[in-house]
Amino acid sequence: MSYCQITRTPDMTLAEYEEVQRALGSEPLAGQLVHLVGVVDGSLVIVDEWESRADADRFAAERLFPAFERAGIRPEATTEVTAFETAVRV
Numbered sequence: 001m002s003y004c005q006i007t008r009t010p011d012m013t014l015a016e017y018e019e020v021q022r023a024l025g026s027e028p029l030a031g032q033l034v035h036l037v038g039v040v041d042g043s044l045v046i047v048d049e050w051e052s053r054a055d056a057d058r059f060a061a062e063r064l065f066p067a068f069e070r071a072g073i074r075p076e077a078t079t080e081v082t083a084f085e086t087a088v089r090v
Helices: 014-024 053-071
Strands: 003-009 032-040 043-050 080-085
Touching: 003 053, 014 032, 014 043, 014 053, 043 053, 053 080
Parallel strands: none
Antiparallel strands: 003 043, 003 080, 032 043
């Protein structure tokens, strides 16, 4: 079973997302299976599928939050995260 996270951030732009991506560097993300990004109704939406919740949590703690800091961008308080263990993957 994999782990899916859908993140919706109304106040983040694609340009800010790209800054954080640059700060992450090009090293592969252990356990990440899918990463999709788009804008829906003015909100940045990111869909990630991970091999496990532990992989997602490790990425956030060790790579994502430090990348936000390096990019000089603060994660928005308005961010909504929906996460779940996947029951079916086609």
